Amino acid sequence: MLAGRAARTCVLLALCLLGSGAQDFGPTRFICTSVPVDADMCAASVAAGGAEELRSNVLQLRETVLQQKETILSQKETIRELTTKLGRCESQSTLDASAGEARTGGGRKQPGSGKNTMGDLSRTPAAETLSQLGQTLQSLKTRLENLEQYSRLNSSSQTNSLKDLLQSKIDDLERQVLSRVNTLEEGKGGPRNDTEERVKIESALTSLHQRISELEKGQKDTRPGDKFQLTFPLRTNYMYAKVKKSLPEMYAFTVCMWLKSSAAPGLGTPFSYAVPGQANELVLIEWGNNPMEILINDKVAKLPFVINDGKWHHICITWTTRDGVWEAYQDGTQGGNGENLAPYHPIKPQGVLVLGQEQDTLGGGFDATQAFVGELAHFNIWDRKLTPGEVYNLATCSTKALSGNVIAWAESHIEIYGGATKWTFEACRQIN
Numbered sequence: 001m002l003a004g005r006a007a008r009t010c011v012l013l014a015l016c017l018l019g020s021g022a023q024d025f026g027p028t029r030f031i032c033t034s035v036p037v038d039a040d041m042c043a044a045s046v047a048a049g050g051a052e053e054l055r056s057n058v059l060q061l062r063e064t065v066l067q068q069k070e071t072i073l074s075q076k077e078t079i080r081e082l083t084t085k086l087g088r089c090e091s092q093s094t095l096d097a098s099a100g101e102a103r104t105g106g107g108r109k110q111p112g113s114g115k116n117t118m119g120d121l122s123r124t125p126a127a128e129t130l131s132q133l134g135q136t137l138q139s140l141k142t143r144l145e146n147l148e149q150y151s152r153l154n155s156s157s158q159t160n161s162l163k164d165l166l167q168s169k170i171d172d173l174e175r176q177v178l179s180r181v182n183t184l185e186e187g188k189g190g191p192r193n194d195t196e197e198r199v200k201i202e203s204a205l206t207s208l209h210q211r212i213s214e215l216e217k218g219q220k221d222t223r224p225g226d227k228f229q230l231t232f233p234l235r236t237n238y239m240y241a242k243v244k245k246s247l248p249e250m251y252a253f254t255v256c257m258w259l260k261s262s263a264a265p266g267l268g269t270p271f272s273y274a275v276p277g278q279a280n281e282l283v284l285i286e287w288g289n290n291p292m293e294i295l296i297n298d299k300v301a302k303l304p305f306v307i308n309d310g311k312w313h314h315i316c317i318t319w320t321t322r323d324g325v326w327e328a329y330q331d332g333t334q335g336g337n338g339e340n341l342a343p344y345h346p347i348k349p350q351g352v353l354v355l356g357q358e359q360d361t362l363g364g365g366f367d368a369t370q371a372f373v374g375e376l377a378h379f380n381i382w383d384r385k386l387t388p389g390e391v392y393n394l395a396t397c398s399t400k401a402l403s404g405n406v407i408a409w410a411e412s413h414i415e416i417y418g419g420a421t422k423w424t425f426e427a428c429r430q431i432n
Helices: 002-018 041-047 051-097 118-123 126-153 157-185 191-217 388-395 427-431
Strands: 228-232 240-243 252-260 268-275 278-286 293-296 299-302 312-320 325-330 333-338 352-355 374-382 414-417 421-424
Touching: 252 268, 252 388, 268 374, 293 312, 312 388, 325 388, 414 421
Parallel strands: none
Antiparallel strands: 228 374, 228 421, 240 352, 240 414, 252 312, 252 374, 268 278, 268 352, 278 293, 293 299, 312 325, 325 333
8 A cells, every 4th residue: 555655655746746747768777755645745855855956857858859959950951951952963964964744735844044145155075065166167167158149240359358357267266176086085174164165156157157157148139039048057045046926826727948967966946836825736856866856735746757868858747626637758758747736726826936946935935955056947837737749849859849828937037146147048959
C-alpha cells in the first residue's frame, strides 16, 4: 500500500515539475521525495531540497531541444540548396545533350531565358562556334560573288571599291578564325579569351553584313519583289524576320518554302505563328535530334523531311481541320501524311508570324537553341489545300507556280531584325 502511494507521488511530482509535458525533451530523470499523504504535493516539491536540481535539468533539456531544432532547420536548408544545384546540373546536362527526349508542345523553354544577349551562345563549345563563324564567312563570300557579277553588268567604280574593301575584311576575319582554331588545338585558349575573341569576330561580321546589305540595296530596283532570300547565319535569340500581315481564321492551309541548312543537331524553327493565349498555334520546328515537326494548337505531327544537307530543298505542308488530315511534300514529292492533327480546330486570326524563331510569348520569348540556322526563301501560305500538281509546279519553279493568297513572298511584306540579311535569290538558277 505504501509502495503504491509512493509511486503515485513520483508520477504526480514529475507532472508538476515538467508543466505541460506535451513537449518531448528526451530522456527524463525522476526523483522521488517523501511527502505526507494529505499534503499539497506540488507545493511540497517546490520546497523540497531537490527542486533546484530538477529545475536545472528541465532547463537543460529544453536548451537541448532548441539546439536540435536549429540543427534540423539548418540541415533542411542545406538539403534544399543541394537539390536546387542538382536540378541546375541536370538541366544543363539535358541542354548540352540536346537529344533523347521527345519534346512536348508547351514545355520547351523556361520563363526568363529570352535575354537579348549573346549569353545563349556561351553554352556552345568554342570549336562549334568557330565552325558557325566559318560558315558565315562562306556565306559572305557568296554574296560578294553575286555583287561582283552585278557590278560587271552595271559598271560602278564605287561598287568595285567597296567590294574590294569588304573582300579584304573577310580575308582578315578568315585569318582570325584560323588563328583561333590553332590556339584551341594547342590548348592555349581559356573561357575568357574565347568569349573576347568571339565578340570581336561577331562584331566585325555584323559590320560586314550591314555594308553588304547596303550594296545589295542597289540591286533592289532591278529585280522582282519576290526574288530574295533571308539568311540566318548564327544560332541567336535576336535574329529574325516578322511578316507584317497576320493570318485570318483558316479551316485549311498550305504552307510552302525553300530551305537550305546544314545545322546540327536540328536546323531550328523556320517559322512560328502565335496568337493571344497560344504561343504554338502553328509552328514548324526541328529541335535537337528530333525529326521535323508541325505543331497546331500544341498538337504535334512528325514530318519525314531530311533537308539539313546544305542544299536547297522545297517543302510544303497541307492541312484541313476536318479530321486533322495533313500531307508533307519534299522537292515536289509527297513523303508522308496522317490525320487527327488538331481536328476541328480552326487556325485563329490576329496573331504574330515570325520567321527564324520559335515564340514562347506573343511576338517574343525567343530561345537561341531553337533558332533557325540557314537560308529561307519563297515562304507562301494559302487558305486551302493545294493539289499535288500545284505543289510540283512550285518545287520545279514552273511559270504556272502560284503565289500564296494569304501570305505571298515579297520584300514589302517582311521586316528583318538583329542582323538577319536579305539578298537576291533565284530558286531554279541556284538549284540547276
